[in-house]
Amino acid sequence: MTDVHVGVIGLGNVGSGALEILAGNADQIALKLGFRLRVAAVCSRSAASKTLPASLAGVARTADWREVVTNPRVDVVAELVGGTSVAREIIDAAIANGKSVVTANKELMALCGAEIWDRAIRANINLAMEASVAGGIPIHAVLREGISGDRIVAIAGILNGTSNYILTEMESRGASFEAVLAEAQSLGYAEADPSADVDGHDARSKLAILAALAFGERITPGDIFVEGIRRITPADFEYAHQLAHTIRLVCAAAQTDRGLILSVRPALIPKSTILAGVRGAYNAVWVKGHYGADTFYYGRGAGPRPTGVAVVSDLMRVAREIRSGSPERVSPFAHERLGIYQPVPITLQHRPYYLRFRVEDRPGIIAELAGILASRQISLEAVLQLPCDTKDDLPFVITVEPTSEQAIREAVDQMSRLSFLREPPLALPMEPPL
Amino acid sequence: MTDVHVGVIGLGNVGSGALEILAGNADQIALKLGFRLRVAAVCSRSAASKTLPASLAGVARTADWREVVTNPRVDVVAELVGGTSVAREIIDAAIANGKSVVTANKELMALCGAEIWDRAIRANINLAMEASVAGGIPIHAVLREGISGDRIVAIAGILNGTSNYILTEMESRGASFEAVLAEAQSLGYAEADPSADVDGHDARSKLAILAALAFGERITPGDIFVEGIRRITPADFEYAHQLAHTIRLVCAAAQTDRGLILSVRPALIPKSTILAGVRGAYNAVWVKGHYGADTFYYGRGAGPRPTGVAVVSDLMRVAREIRSGSPERVSPFAHERLGIYQPVPITLQHRPYYLRFRVEDRPGIIAELAGILASRQISLEAVLQLPCDTKDDLPFVITVEPTSEQAIREAVDQMSRLSFLREPPLALPMEPPL
Numbered sequence: 001m002t003d004v005h006v007g008v009i010g011l012g013n014v015g016s017g018a019l020e021i022l023a024g025n026a027d028q029i030a031l032k033l034g035f036r037l038r039v040a041a042v043c044s045r046s047a048a049s050k051t052l053p054a055s056l057a058g059v060a061r062t063a064d065w066r067e068v069v070t071n072p073r074v075d076v077v078a079e080l081v082g083g084t085s086v087a088r089e090i091i092d093a094a095i096a097n098g099k100s101v102v103t104a105n106k107e108l109m110a111l112c113g114a115e116i117w118d119r120a121i122r123a124n125i126n127l128a129m130e131a132s133v134a135g136g137i138p139i140h141a142v143l144r145e146g147i148s149g150d151r152i153v154a155i156a157g158i159l160n161g162t163s164n165y166i167l168t169e170m171e172s173r174g175a176s177f178e179a180v181l182a183e184a185q186s187l188g189y190a191e192a193d194p195s196a197d198v199d200g201h202d203a204r205s206k207l208a209i210l211a212a213l214a215f216g217e218r219i220t221p222g223d224i225f226v227e228g229i230r231r232i233t234p235a236d237f238e239y240a241h242q243l244a245h246t247i248r249l250v251c252a253a254a255q256t257d258r259g260l261i262l263s264v265r266p267a268l269i270p271k272s273t274i275l276a277g278v279r280g281a282y283n284a285v286w287v288k289g290h291y292g293a294d295t296f297y298y299g300r301g302a303g304p305r306p307t308g309v310a311v312v313s314d315l316m317r318v319a320r321e322i323r324s325g326s327p328e329r330v331s332p333f334a335h336e337r338l339g340i341y342q343p344v345p346i347t348l349q350h351r352p353y354y355l356r357f358r359v360e361d362r363p364g365i366i367a368e369l370a371g372i373l374a375s376r377q378i379s380l381e382a383v384l385q386l387p388c389d390t391k392d393d394l395p396f397v398i399t400v401e402p403t404s405e406q407a408i409r410e411a412v413d414q415m416s417r418l419s420f421l422r423e424p425p426l427a428l429p430m431e432p433p434l
Numbered sequence: 435m436t437d438v439h440v441g442v443i444g445l446g447n448v449g450s451g452a453l454e455i456l457a458g459n460a461d462q463i464a465l466k467l468g469f470r471l472r473v474a475a476v477c478s479r480s481a482a483s484k485t486l487p488a489s490l491a492g493v494a495r496t497a498d499w500r501e502v503v504t505n506p507r508v509d510v511v512a513e514l515v516g517g518t519s520v521a522r523e524i525i526d527a528a529i530a531n532g533k534s535v536v537t538a539n540k541e542l543m544a545l546c547g548a549e550i551w552d553r554a555i556r557a558n559i560n561l562a563m564e565a566s567v568a569g570g571i572p573i574h575a576v577l578r579e580g581i582s583g584d585r586i587v588a589i590a591g592i593l594n595g596t597s598n599y600i601l602t603e604m605e606s607r608g609a610s611f612e613a614v615l616a617e618a619q620s621l622g623y624a625e626a627d628p629s630a631d632v633d634g635h636d637a638r639s640k641l642a643i644l645a646a647l648a649f650g651e652r653i654t655p656g657d658i659f660v661e662g663i664r665r666i667t668p669a670d671f672e673y674a675h676q677l678a679h680t681i682r683l684v685c686a687a688a689q690t691d692r693g694l695i696l697s698v699r700p701a702l703i704p705k706s707t708i709l710a711g712v713r714g715a716y717n718a719v720w721v722k723g724h725y726g727a728d729t730f731y732y733g734r735g736a737g738p739r740p741t742g743v744a745v746v747s748d749l750m751r752v753a754r755e756i757r758s759g760s761p762e763r764v765s766p767f768a769h770e771r772l773g774i775y776q777p778v779p780i781t782l783q784h785r786p787y788y789l790r791f792r793v794e795d796r797p798g799i800i801a802e803l804a805g806i807l808a809s810r811q812i813s814l815e816a817v818l819q820l821p822c823d824t825k826d827d828l829p830f831v832i833t834v835e836p837t838s839e840q841a842i843r844e845a846v847d848q849m850s851r852l853s854f855l856r857e858p859p860l861a862l863p864m865e866p867p868l
Contacts, residue, residue, distance in 0.1 A: 021725050025585050031650065032582055034764040130580070136726050138580020145579060146564070146572020148466055149746030151459050216465065274732060277711050291455050292570050292743035295733035298708060300726070309726035312583030324760035330468040 003036040004319035007068035007099070009090055010080030011044035014104045014131060017308025018078060022315075023053035029316060037312075037319055040073045069094040076100040076126075076318050078311055084108045091116060095123045100322060102314040104131035104307060110205035114218045114333035124327040128314035133206040134159055134283040136299035136306030138313065142287070143213045144332060150289035152214040154254040156434060159206040159264075161281035161301035162190050162197035163229050163249045167266075168279040171246060174234045189281065199228035200249060200264040207251040207264055210285065212333045214253065215260060215341040225346035227265040231426050236356060239384055239397045240268050243354070243430075246276045250431060259344030268354050268430040275434055286434050294434060347406035351429035352381065355398045355412070358422040365420055369398060372414050378403045399430070437470040438753035441502035441533070443524055444514030445478035448538045448565060451742025452512060456749075457487035463750060471746075471753055474507045503528040510534040510560075510752050512745055518542045525550060529557045534756055536748040538565035538741060544639035548652045548767035558761040562748035567640040568593055568717040570733035570740030572747065576721070577647045578766060584723035586648040588688035590868060593640040593698075595715035595735035596624050596631035597663050597683045601700075602713045605680060608668045623715065633662035634683065634698040641685040641698055644719065646767045648687065649694060649775040659780035661699040665860050670790055673818055673831045674702050677788070677864075680710045684865060693778030702788050702864040709868055720868050728868060781840040785863035786815065789832045789846070792856040799854055803832060806848050812837045833864070 006022070008015055022029070022039055030036045041060045044050055052059060062068065069077055069090060077094040079101060081087050087108050094101050101120065103109065109116070109132050120127040130140040134157070143152070158164050162184065169180045181198065184190035196202045204221045211219045229249050240247050245268040253262045269276050274296050278284040283301030288294050300306040321327070359365055370380055378400050385396040400408075408427050416424040440456070442449055456463070456473055464470045475494045478484055486493060496502065503511055503524060511528040513535060515521050521539050528535050535554065537543065543550070543566050554561040564574040568591070577586070592598050596618065603614045615632065618624035630636045638655045645653045663683050674681050679702040687696045703710050708730050712718040717735030722728050734740040755761070793799055804814055812834050819830040834842075842861050850858040 017725075021583055025583065025725070028585055028650075029583065032764060136729055138576050138729070141575050141580030142572050145747060145751055146575030147743055147747055148750050149455055149459065149463065150743045151462055216462075274708070274711055277708055289743060291451075291459070291739040293734050293737075293740055295570055295572070295731070297729070297731055299729035303727075305725040306727060309581055309584045309723060313579060313581055316582050317579055321758075321760075324758060326755075326758035326760050330466060 003038050004075050004322055005038050005040035005073050006076050006078060006315055007041040007043070007071055007074035008039060008078045008080065009043040009065045009068050010082070011042065011050045012080065012082070013304040014307045014311060015044070015078070015080040016050065017304030018080065018311040019056060020053055020305070021308045021312045023055045025312070026055065029312070033316055033319060035323065037315060041068045041071050043068045065090050066093065069097050069099060074099060075322050076102060076315060078315065079103040079105060080311065082107070084111060088112065092119070095119050095125055098123065098125060100126040100318045102128045102311055102318055104129070104311055106132040106202070106205045106209060110208040110221050113209060113212060114331065117328070117331040117333050121328050121331060126318045126321045126328050128318050129209070130314045131307045131310035133209050134285060134299070135302045135310055137283055137285060137297045138310065139210065139285050139297055140213060141313070142297060147287070147289060147292055147295065150292045152287060153290050154288040155210055155214050155252070155285060156275060156431070157207065157210065157251040157283070157285040158248055158275065158278050159251045159283055159301065160197055160200070160203040160249060161283060162194070163203070164278065165189055165281045166198065167229060167232065167248060170232065170234055171237045176234060177230060177232060198230060200226040203249060203251050203264045207253060207262065211253040211260070211262055214287070215255070216333070217260070217341045217343070218333055219262065219343060223262055223343040225263040225265065229266050232266055233395070235386065235395045236426070238386055239354070239356065242384055243268065243399065244271050245269060245430065246271055247428065248275065248278070252431070255341060256349070258348045260341045261346060261349045262343055263346050266428055268428055270433045273434045347404065347409065349405045349429070350402045351405070351431070352402050353400050353408050354428045354430055355400065356395055356426040357398070358395050359420045360422065361394055362420055368418065369415060372411050373398070373400060376407050376411050378407055378411060437472045438509045438756055439472050439474035439507050440510050440512060440749055441475040441477070441505055441508035442473060442512045442514065443477040443499045443502050444516070445476065445484045446514065446516070447738040448741045448745060449478070449512070449514040450484065451738030452514065452745040453490060454487055454739070455742045455746045457489045459746070460489065463746070467750060467753060469757065471749060475502045475505050477502045499524050500527065503531050503533060508533055509756050510536060510749060512749065513537040513539060514745065516541070518545060522546065526553070529553050529559055532557065532559060534560040534752045536562045536745055536752055538563070538745055540566040540636070540639045540643060544642040544655050547643060547646060548765065551762070551765040551767050555762050555765060560752045560755045560762050562752050563643070564748045565741045565744035567643050568719060568733070569736045569744055571717055571719060571731045572744065573644065573719050573731055574647060575747070576731060581721070581723060581726055581729065584726045586721060587724050588722040589644055589648050589686070589719060590709060590865070591641065591644065591685040591717070591719040592682055592709065592712050593685045593717055593735065594631050594634070594637040594683060595717060596628070597637070598712065599623055599715045600632065601663060601666065601682060604666065604668055605671045610668060611664060611666060632664060634660040637683060637685050637698045641687060641696065645687040645696055648721070649689070650767065651694070651775045651777070652767055653696065653777060657777040658696040658698060660697070663700050666700055667829070669820065669829045670860070672820055673788070673790065676818055677702065677833065678705050679703060679864065680705055681862065682709065682712070686865070689775060690783070692782045694775045695780055695783045696777055697780050700862055702862055704867045707868045781838065781843065783839045783863070784836050785839070785865070786836050787834050787842050788862045788864055789834065790829055790860040791832070792829050793854045794856065795828055796854055802852065803849060806845050807834060810841050810845050812841055812845060
């Protein structure tokens with residue numbers, strides 16, 4: 001059988017990892033496929049600056065991606081440059097030239113996945129994007145094939161390794177967000193500008209793609225409520241532990257009576273759930289199906305080799321489809337169209353909440369806060385206060401029974417105007433056991 | 435596009451679950467596929483005894499499976515009868531009639547998977563068996579597609595829900611094996627004859643299939659060392675906890691310098707590992723790849739609906755392949771052929787061990803046992819003894835540093851001849867953190 005030829009564009013972490021595997025694992029890949037997957041061209045910004053694995057020494061190098069997408073020997077293009085501008089040009093040009101495409105690009109697929117997929121179907125080529133979400137976890141294969149017969153009703157994930165690393169370090173060592181972030185930056189685990197990670201935007205792009213795959217609707221980052229982890233303190237972990245919970249940046253999408261509710265936000269999750277055991281830079285996805293109940297997937301969220309495995313596995317699948325003449329037929333972004341998964345605002349969500357306050361000590365504080373909750377029909381569940389050295393900066397916690405996000409927001413707004421509060425209350429939802 | 439027609443043979447738990455999903459989720463399945471998956475014929479032992487879902491009321495019913503595999507309208511046959519005799523006839527006849535096959539049959543695929551797969555390839559039809567291992571967990575899709583680019587170096591799993599339920603109940607309540615087994619039997623969680631579950635044979639079939647998929651060799655149950663959980667006592671959990679471990683029936687396959695070592699046996703695993711958190715009737719598979727490092731998969735091991743999802747997802751994949759004219763080309767049982775994954779005897783494995791003794795109290799016991807270990811160059815790590823009421827039936831534990839299974843077996847044999855032992859020592863390997 002004739003071999004399938006790959007053009008790789010982008011030689012950063014992911015591109016280097018993919019090439020290492022394509023070279024080092026070539027024999028096993030050929031045995032699994034029944035033909036060879038050959039690298040025909042490699043494009044990097046400065047054509048020859050990075051050394052390729054020895055067995056790829058003869059491969060054509062270029063700094064111009066157009067040479068790859070127009071190369072007549074190339075059957076499938078791996079777009080591994082990231083971002084939304086050049087990457088989009090590359091993918092559009094590859095499709096226009098009849099090449100199949102494998103991409104690791106979460107921002108682009110979150111924003112324009114449905115559009116790109118429609119274009120691929122019209123052009124009779126294949127498209128794959130396993131590496132765009134949770135690098136080491138083959139969650140796309142799971143949703144697309146493994147449990148495709150199920151009707152997904154909810155997903156919950158830990159999709160940003162940096163923020164999970166920060167939270168689990170804060171939890172285990174009692175260190176502040178700022179201290180752990182600074183450490184993570186010096187170790188290279190966090191960017192100089194950490195906003196994409198710690199403010200939830202990276203995780204939001206990933207959740208948009210996962211939710212689109214799971215629910216078959218066009219879901220974009222704008223449909224997803226997002227809140228970062230900057231306000232979490234070591235004291236919050238102490239209170240959460242008292243409640244037999246921990247705190248994680250949870251990416252959640254759930255079908256409710258009111259519609260599909262999507263959020264990326266720090267939340268309390270029960271310590272007994274398997275999601276609570278996800279530590280450090282690991283990612284995880286929990287899926288609840290109407291028929292298959294709950295399944296759970298866990299692995300490295302990033303790294304050249306885990307993400308490289310995702311890219312190479314996609315290349316193998318697309319290569320099989322090219323060889324069998326089986327082009328893309330149905331977009332994973334739009335299989336549903338049953339109208340039952342329309343995104344609705346987070347304000348419709350009902351949850352128990354954890355409210356943490358920092359106040360100047362004076363009499364009547366609890367009475368005043370409880371009065372605001374009562375006036376909105378929010379039932380108080382518990383009041384917690386840990387022993388504290390500094391009498392005048394007391395963090396304490398009130399938990400409330402399930403209520404709407406809308407009601408909690410209104411209560412928090414009203415509370416924020418109280419003179420004894422040192423900062424607005426921190427309100428975190430308490431997620432049910434998964 | 436024309437629809438794809440399914441013939442379902444077997445209306446037990448799995449067959450009923452699959453039909454419920456094919457009926458209830460038909461619209462979403464059609465949107466995902468771009469065509470309909472229609473049930474054309476159903477075979478059960480007594481043709482019309484079980485009621486089908488309402489939307490399938492018009493489907494042809496029969497008690498003769500030959501009518502299904504020769505039905506010209508049927509494109510794909512779901513073999514859901516189990517066992518190795520009739521099931522083999524059904525699959526062979528379906529393939530001979532040019533039908534693709536989806537099966538949930540672990541015993542048959544563990545014993546003859548490679549042979550059946552070769553037959554399917556020669557006949558140009560498609561074969562799928564997701565439901566044969568860990569019902570609710572799409573581990574086949576993961577190994578076949580999701581991480582196919584990786585080179586698997588080890589897998590470890592909890593693949594028998596009944597024995598995991600028994601062990602975790604013993605652990606949490608301090609109850610004996612016999613008591614929990616009797617309870618599980620009365621609740622319908624365990625069979626009247628529990629041997630397949632508690633002696634490890636069910637798990638061994640599943641590990642044979644998983645290892646074949648992961649390593650691409652012909653691996654049959656006979657290649658796998660098996661030991662059941664009958665000898666585990668509540669005291670073993672207490673000692674394991676002292677060592678920050680727990681005990682699970684671990685299915686393991688690992689590439690070592692000496693070859694591929696395969697076993698199903700109770701083992702100590704560190705409490706901190708994610709596998710230790712798998713409780714009750716859940717299943718889980720941990721996979722270590724040379725490139726992608728560790729990933730972990732978790733879900734229901736059985737049940738009509740989780741297993742039904744696996745069958746229906748397989749039917750969807752096979753239906754896509756039928757529609758695109760893409761027959762099976764490479765057997766998942768034989769992609770490797772690099773000779774690096776040959777099974778070797780468990781006696782070559784090196785591990786730290788946990789040795790538990792029940793003795794008649796007398797002076798010099800430890801000295802005698804330690805002497806036997808020393809004579810075989812086995813280094814003692816710790817001696818543990820919990821407080822005990824009955825002075826004359828003292829369980830106590832010795833842990834030893836990594837040594838070969840061969841050396842441990844010889845030491846245990848020699849110890850078993852000592853007059854003060856009430857039963858042969860229980861030797862459990864201590865698995866490294868996953």
